[in-house]
Amino acid sequence: MKTKIYFSILVAAVIFVGCSKDETPQSTNPNEFSVQVNGKLVTVNNLPADTITGLTSQGQPIGAGIYAFFSLATNKWIANSDSATSNWDLAFSGTTIRVNNQTSGPGNGGAFVWVGAFDNLTSIPQDSVFRIDSHPVSYAIPKGSGKGWYNYDGVTNLLTPIPGRVLVIRTANGKYAKVEILNYYKGGVTPSASASDDIKLREQRYYTFRYTYQGNGTTTF
Amino acid sequence: MKKFYTLILLIFITLFSFSQEDSSNSKQLDEVVVTATRTERKLGNVAVPVSIINQKAIQQAGSLRLKDVLQEHTGLYITNSFGAGVQMQGLSPDYTLIMIDGEPLVGRTAGVLDLNRVTAGNIKKIEIVKGPSSSLYGSEAMAGVINIITDRSFRKQFGTGIRYGFGNPEQGWSLPFGSDAFKNADLTLQGSNTFKKLGVQFFSNASYIDAITYRFNSTDRVPQPVWRLTNQLQLAYPFSDKTKFNFSIRDGYEHIKQEFAVSNNGTVTNSYGREANNDLNINSVVSHRFSSKVKTALRLYATSYYGSQRLHFKENPDSSYIDEFKQHFYRFEDQTDVNWKKSTLTVGAGYIIDQANSTRYDDFEDRKQNTVLYGFTQYEWRPVDKLTIIGGLRYDDNKLFAAAFSPKLATRYAISKKFIVNASIGRGFKAPDFRQLYLNFTNNAAGGYSVFGTIDAVKIINELNSLGQIAELKDDFYKLSDLKPEFSTGINAGGTFIPTNKLSFNFNLFRNDIKNLIDAREVAIRSNGTQIFSYINVQKAYTQGGEFEAGYQLIKTLHVSAGYQLLFTADKDELESIKSGKEFTRDPNGYSRLLKRSEYVGLPNRSKHMANLKLTYETEKRFFATSRFIYRSKWAVANSDGNSVYNTNDEFASGFLLVNISAGKQLKSGIRLQAGMDNVFNYQDVDNLPSLQGRMIYVGAHFDFLTSK
Numbered sequence: 001m002k003t004k005i006y007f008s009i010l011v012a013a014v015i016f017v018g019c020s021k022d023e024t025p026q027s028t029n030p031n032e033f034s035v036q037v038n039g040k041l042v043t044v045n046n047l048p049a050d051t052i053t054g055l056t057s058q059g060q061p062i063g064a065g066i067y068a069f070f071s072l073a074t075n076k077w078i079a080n081s082d083s084a085t086s087n088w089d090l091a092f093s094g095t096t097i098r099v100n101n102q103t104s105g106p107g108n109g110g111a112f113v114w115v116g117a118f119d120n121l122t123s124i125p126q127d128s129v130f131r132i133d134s135h136p137v138s139y140a141i142p143k144g145s146g147k148g149w150y151n152y153d154g155v156t157n158l159l160t161p162i163p164g165r166v167l168v169i170r171t172a173n174g175k176y177a178k179v180e181i182l183n184y185y186k187g188g189v190t191p192s193a194s195a196s197d198d199i200k201l202r203e204q205r206y207y208t209f210r211y212t213y214q215g216n217g218t219t220t221f
Numbered sequence: 222m223k224k225f226y227t228l229i230l231l232i233f234i235t236l237f238s239f240s241q242e243d244s245s246n247s248k249q250l251d252e253v254v255v256t257a258t259r260t261e262r263k264l265g266n267v268a269v270p271v272s273i274i275n276q277k278a279i280q281q282a283g284s285l286r287l288k289d290v291l292q293e294h295t296g297l298y299i300t301n302s303f304g305a306g307v308q309m310q311g312l313s314p315d316y317t318l319i320m321i322d323g324e325p326l327v328g329r330t331a332g333v334l335d336l337n338r339v340t341a342g343n344i345k346k347i348e349i350v351k352g353p354s355s356s357l358y359g360s361e362a363m364a365g366v367i368n369i370i371t372d373r374s375f376r377k378q379f380g381t382g383i384r385y386g387f388g389n390p391e392q393g394w395s396l397p398f399g400s401d402a403f404k405n406a407d408l409t410l411q412g413s414n415t416f417k418k419l420g421v422q423f424f425s426n427a428s429y430i431d432a433i434t435y436r437f438n439s440t441d442r443v444p445q446p447v448w449r450l451t452n453q454l455q456l457a458y459p460f461s462d463k464t465k466f467n468f469s470i471r472d473g474y475e476h477i478k479q480e481f482a483v484s485n486n487g488t489v490t491n492s493y494g495r496e497a498n499n500d501l502n503i504n505s506v507v508s509h510r511f512s513s514k515v516k517t518a519l520r521l522y523a524t525s526y527y528g529s530q531r532l533h534f535k536e537n538p539d540s541s542y543i544d545e546f547k548q549h550f551y552r553f554e555d556q557t558d559v560n561w562k563k564s565t566l567t568v569g570a571g572y573i574i575d576q577a578n579s580t581r582y583d584d585f586e587d588r589k590q591n592t593v594l595y596g597f598t599q600y601e602w603r604p605v606d607k608l609t610i611i612g613g614l615r616y617d618d619n620k621l622f623a624a625a626f627s628p629k630l631a632t633r634y635a636i637s638k639k640f641i642v643n644a645s646i647g648r649g650f651k652a653p654d655f656r657q658l659y660l661n662f663t664n665n666a667a668g669g670y671s672v673f674g675t676i677d678a679v680k681i682i683n684e685l686n687s688l689g690q691i692a693e694l695k696d697d698f699y700k701l702s703d704l705k706p707e708f709s710t711g712i713n714a715g716g717t718f719i720p721t722n723k724l725s726f727n728f729n730l731f732r733n734d735i736k737n738l739i740d741a742r743e744v745a746i747r748s749n750g751t752q753i754f755s756y757i758n759v760q761k762a763y764t765q766g767g768e769f770e771a772g773y774q775l776i777k778t779l780h781v782s783a784g785y786q787l788l789f790t791a792d793k794d795e796l797e798s799i800k801s802g803k804e805f806t807r808d809p810n811g812y813s814r815l816l817k818r819s820e821y822v823g824l825p826n827r828s829k830h831m832a833n834l835k836l837t838y839e840t841e842k843r844f845f846a847t848s849r850f851i852y853r854s855k856w857a858v859a860n861s862d863g864n865s866v867y868n869t870n871d872e873f874a875s876g877f878l879l880v881n882i883s884a885g886k887q888l889k890s891g892i893r894l895q896a897g898m899d900n901v902f903n904y905q906d907v908d909n910l911p912s913l914q915g916r917m918i919y920v921g922a923h924f925d926f927l928t929s930k
Contacts, residue, residue, distance in 0.1 A: 060750065116815050117805065145743075151863050160863030163813040164805025182811040193859040193872055194908040208811070 032186070032206070035075050039213045040221070042075050045206040046189060047093035061201055068090040068100070071212045072169065072177045086172040090179070092207055095143055095150060095159070100172035103135035107172025111140040113148055114166040118180045118210070121166050124219035130170050141167055149181050156193040157200050159184050169211075176214045178221055183208040250717070255323070256348040258601065258611065259567055260358055260558055268609050268631035268643045270713050270768075274347040276372070281837065281847050283883045283897045283919060285384070285407050285428060286449075287339035287369065290347065293849055293881075295784025295833055296768045297349075300826065301912055304335025310351055310731050311764030311788045311827050312364035316651055316709070318355075320368045322469065324504050325361070327550045327575075328526025338473055338500065340451045342382070342409045343424040345372040351768075352731055353649025356627035357597045357615050361647035363709045364733070371469075372411075375420025375457055379412035382923040384895075390903055390915020403431040403444070405917065412927075420457035426450070433914060434481070445776040448476040463510045471502045477587070479532065492542070494532035501525050517557040525549045529546040545585060547578040548655075563603050567613075570596040571916045577655040581662040583677065589659050591621040591652075607635040617650075621658065625650040626704045642716035649711065653704040657739055657756045669751040672741065675704050678755040690748050697757060698744040705758050709735040715768075723774040732765040737816045759787050761793040762824065778840055790823035795866045806862045806870045820868040822857050828876070830854035834927040843887035851879040858909055874909035878902070891925035 032046040048071065050063035069078035069088035078088040086107040091098040100107030110130030116122055131140040142148035148167045152158075160182040169177045185191060188208035191199050212221050222385040250265030257271040264273065274290060284290045288305040291297045298308040306314025315332030318325060319339075326334055351365040358366050386405035406429045413422035427451040453471040460466065477496040482489050501524060508518040525548065554571030573593040578585055599613035614628040629647030636642060659674040661681070673681050679701050685691050715729030738760035745753040766788040773781045796818075798804050804816040824828075834850040859872040883897030896919065903916040 008317065115803065117815065119812075146865065151860070151861060151865050156859050158859075158861075160861065162805075162863050162865075163807045164803075164815070165813070180813060182807075187462070187812065193861070210812075 033077060037075060041210060042072075042213070043182075043210045044070070044075075044211055045208050046186060047077065047092060047209075049205045049207055050094050052201055052207045061094075061204070063094060063205065065093070067093040068207075072106070072179070072211055073173065073175065073215065089169060089171040089177070094205055095184075096139065097141045097149075097154075097167070098133050098135065099140045099169065101132045101140075104133040105172065106176045107162055108170065109140075109172050110170040112168050113141060114168050114178075116166060117164060118166055118178065121168070121178050124168055124176060128168065129170075150184065157197060158190055158193065159204065160190060166190055171213075173218055176219050177211050179209055179211040181207065181209045248481045250683065250719075254348050255370075256320075256350050256355070256366055258599065259556065259569075260565060260601075265641065265717070266609060268611050268633035270351045270643075270715055270731075272349050272351075272510065272727075272770075274349070276345050276823040279341050279344055279347075280895075281845055281883060281885065282849065282881065283384070283649045283895060283899070283921070284341045285405075286337045286341055287344075289295070290341050290344070291336060291367070293833060293835070293851055294349070295770055296351070296786040296831065296832060298828065299336065300333070301910060303330040305337050306333035306911070307336060307367065308827070309364040310733055311712075311766065311790045311824070312709070312733065312735070316363040316649075316707075318358055318366045319360040320358075320366065320472065321502065322504060323368060323519070324502065324522045324524070324552070325550070326500070326502070326525055327499070327548050328500055328528060328546075328547075329654070331656070332530070335498075337447075337449070338475060338498070339369060340428065341424045342407075342426045342451070342475075343372045343411060343453065345370050350503040350576065351729070352645065352647065352713040352733065353627070353709050354629050354631055354645040354647040354711065354713060356629045356647045356649045357599060357613050359593075359595060359615060359617055359627075360625070360650060360652040360706070363651050363707070363735075371453065371455070372424070373455060373457070373467075375413050375415045376421055377414045377927060378925065379927040380891075380923060381411075382409040382864065382921065383407070384919055384921030385916050386899075386919030388915055388917035390905060398799075403433065403739035403914065403917070405430045405919065407921075418459055420455075422455045424451070424455075425443075426452075432912070434911065438528075445480075446478045448474075448488045450474040465508050467504075467506045469502070469504045470849055471504075474498070475499045479530075490537075491535035492532045493535065494530070496528070496608075497528040498528040499526070514560050515557065517555060520552070520554045520556075522552040522554075523550070543580060545578070545580045549576040549662075552572070565601040566599075567599040567601075569598070570594075571802060575655075577659075579655070579659075581656075582659040583661040589655050591619060591655075593620070593652075609633040617652075619652060619706075622653055622703060623705050625652070625708075639719050640716065641718075642714075644712075644714040646710070647713045648708060650706040650708050652706050653739060653756070657704055669749070670754065671747075671751070672754045675701060675756050678744065682753060685747070687816075691745050692748045692750070693746040695744050695746070697742040697755075698760075700757050701744060701755055704739060704756060705737050706735045707735065707739055707758070709733050725772045727768075729771040730766075730769045731768070733763060735760075735764075738762055762791060763793065764788065764790045764824075764827075778838055780837045780839070782835045782837075783833065785830070788827060788831070789830055790827050791821070792824060792866075792896045796821065799866065804864050804866055806864055806868060816864065816866070816868055820870065822867045822869060822871075823865045825857040825860075828854045828856045830876075844885070846882070846884040848880065848882045851881075853877060874906060877904050877906065877910075879904060893923040893925075894920075895922070896920045 034045045036043045049067050050053050050066050052061040052063050054062055056062055069083060071078050086100060089100055092097045092139060094178060098104040099109035100112045101109040110132050112128060112131055133139045135174040145152035150159050150161050167179040169179055171177060183190060184204060186203040186206040191203060214221055251274055252264045253261050254264050254267060254271055255261050257267040257269050274294060279290050288299055291307055292299045300306040300308050300314055305319055308314060309317045319334050333746045348368045353363055355362045355366040370825050381734045384407040386400050389402045409426045411424045430447050432445045432447045434443050434445045451473045456468040458466045473497040479495055480493040482491045503523045506518055510516040528546045530544040534540060551574040552571060556569035559566045576588050576590045595617040597615035601611045603609050611631045617625045625649055627648045633643040635720035656672055658676045660672050663671040711733045713729055713731045718726040737758040739756050740759045741754050742757050743752050744755045766786060768786045770784045775781055799816055799818055799821055802815060805813045806816045808814050832852045836848045838846045854876040855873040857867040857871050858874045859871045860867060862870045880901040881899045882901060885893060885895030887893045900915060905913060905915055
């Protein structure tokens with residue numbers, strides 16, 4: 001096992017994003033992105049979150065440093081020109097997920113990570129503390145392998161959302177939602193461990209997630 | 222595959238319908254072993270699980286390297302990273318001590334001692350002791366001990382052996398010739414004589430193999446030619462009946478040509494160069510018998526290992542990559558045995574100097590050193606013939622880290638002549654190695670991460686922090702402290718049952734509880750985002766299971782043996798986390814659900830089932846044929862559901878069956894001919910078993926020019 005760990009160190013790369021939300025919108029193929037609504041449950045497929053444009057000299061993937069803004073209230077991908085409004089609830093870029101508050105936006109957003117199955121979260125516990133972003137030092141939804149919503153495997157160079165993690169969100173307008181990240185790769189399919197690094201790089205940063213939004217201001221789902 | 226099982230079944234049915242004749246299964250209990258108790262004992266009288274692989278089996282299997290020998294043995298699995306390591310009772314290669322003639326081999330890479338370094342050519346037998354009941358051997362003897370005993374005959378003899386093999390895994394059954402075929406040649410010279418009283422023996426082996434590797438992230442085979450040379454000279458001189466002197470010098474050299482291309486986001490770097498490894502072992506033993514009761518042996522051992530890798534880059538001819546590692550190990554030891562009628566007392570003490578230099582430490586010229594002063598004692602009591610009780614303990618006082626105390630207790634009871642049971646409990650340890658203490662390595666080629674050994678990690682990271690180069694200190698940073706040895710408590714219980722002299726059974730149940738396992742953890746992040754790792758004693762784990770072996774002489778000429786190991790492992794913290802409902806996995810929709818205890822598979826890279834079957838056909842006219850079947854069930858290779866505990870929803874390598882066959886004939890003229898085929902069904906798994914060559918056919922001959930009776 002130790003050799004594995006050693007090996008993992010050998011090939012480890014950190015997903016690292018430098019960013020500012022004021023940059024120009026990215027051009028993407030809209031066919032890749034879709035939203036399915038099934039009663040209260042909404043599933044978002046292939047939301048491109050600053051897909052990579054190259055590598056740093058140290059081999060770390062980099063994108064253009066832009067965000068994909070999303071509204072849980074309206075189920076829509078929000079244009080970058082609205083980044084300074086309360087029209088969006090979550091902003092995705094690489095492994096960073098931001099909520100609309102303070103250093104990230106003018107809204108009343110907040111979030112925390114709840115451990116458990118999505119369906120078992122029927123009401124937000126009374127004593128919950130919603131965190132807010134303190135960009136670029138820390139985020140309401142913590143970054144880092146094993147810290148928040150994902151694990152990064154240095155042996156396979158693959159990033160996998162941790163099962164049993166629900167992102168409990170207070171939206172920009174102070175309503176509540178629960179979100180489960182399902183996948184980080186294009187088409188919602190994680191490449192196999194033996195896939196080439198090229199594929200693993202090119203297909204990453206496409207979010208597939210599901211959520212339930214509670215528009216009436218209560219904390220039950 | 223189905224066809225294959227039918228074939229095995231057919232063989233069995235045919236064999237079991239034969240009548241039974243004479244045999245030699247019970248003879249194995251009379252074989253003498255030294256490793257189990259550090260004194261010569263008959264196998265049948267030993268209280269701990271020990272097994273023997275003898276020279277005949279090694280020769281008949283056509284094994285060239287130690288790896289080839291061990292992979293066919295019950296309960297041993299050969300691992301694949303950083304060379305061929307051996308996994309014993311489910312423990313990683315780091316925890317098995319490997320010795321030649323009772324002296325440890327050094328020069329491990331990431332904890333693995335490459336079994337390909339040892340030629341099988343002059344092995345007289347291999348003794349394997351499992352579980353930490355082998356604790357009198359000190360560090361590394363946590364899973365067990367493998368002691369390679371070289372041939373030490375000094376009769377007048379001179380012989381040579383040659384073997385040539387070839388294969389072409391991609392061509393199916395057509396003849397494996399042509400430029401893309403793989404070649405394998407092995408040449409051995411050996412001789413011995415006694416001049417007056419001085420016994421002299423030499424052994425030389427040269428081995429060449431077109432080993433294979435694969436292009437990064439592809440299935441393209443790349444030949445990686447390896448040269449290996451081994452020379453050994455042994456001297457024996459009896460000063461008197463009571464005082465004997467033995468001297469041995471052994472030199473091993475390995476040269477691996479390297480040529481590979483790494484593609485990094487479209488930019489290809491072509492590297493070429495070589496890896497060279499050299500080891501030298503010098504061993505002298507003076508033994509003296511004071512009386513019929515008391516004897517002592519004084520052993521002086523020096524060994525060194527020097528491994529280096531030099532690479533040049535085609536695109537950038539001026540730069541080069543050099544990686545060097547040097548280890549020197551000196552040991553001075555005395556062991557005295559006192560024999561009474563019903564008991565034996567063993568007392569010993571020794572001093573070890575262990576030194577290392579590496580380009581991956583802070584300064585290659587700055588030699589790191591640990592010294593160990595140790596003592597051990599063992600008392601064996603035989604109140605009646607049927608019963609043996611052994612108690613032993615060893616104390617290692619390390620200069621660099623905490624002392625280690627390893628006790629053991631073992632007992633054996635002969636219920637009848639046909640049924641012997643034994644049980645043992647012991648504690649073994651593995652000292653932190655130099656890498657875990659001193660590594661100071663930043664890999665600029667792969668992301669710029671760093672690994673620091675624990676001795677300087679805190680100092681270096683604090684310095685970087687004061688320079689504003691640290692973005693985040695992880696929780697594990699505050700846990701960094703002096704590394705403690707890793708400990709394992711092992712319990713083994715088993716027995717031998719020989720109902721008739723044609724049939725024998727061996728079984729052993731084991732449980733190893735390991736604590737203080739050293740793990741590499743991320744302790745800090747630099748401002749530029751790169752990770753810093755160091756080592757912490759964190760994990761608790763267990764391995765447990767059972768081992769079963771049977772031998773049956775079907776007819777006079779045909780012997781069947783079979784072995785099986787069942788293995789369960791777990792990281793105890795992970796297990797606790799699952800039991801308390803904190804671990805989840807995903808259903809086919811990708812939605813999270815609770816992970817069940819029954820889905821947990823424990824430590825990765827371990828197979829639950831391993832089995833082997835061996836048929837040996839031997840005639841009085843000295844013809845033999847063998848077929849050996851080696852099976853390993855699936856094992857976890859990657860965590861694909863993201864929960865970081867290995868479970869049935871993760872990625873597994875598929876189980877496989879290897880079949881090797883061989884046949885040979887001893888001619889009267891002192892010539893032995895042999896041919897065989899390894900990996901008959903050409904099994905390959907590029908991703909998970911990259912070093913498994915495809916089908917290989919070989920022919921060989923051994924000539925004895927001069928043999929005195």
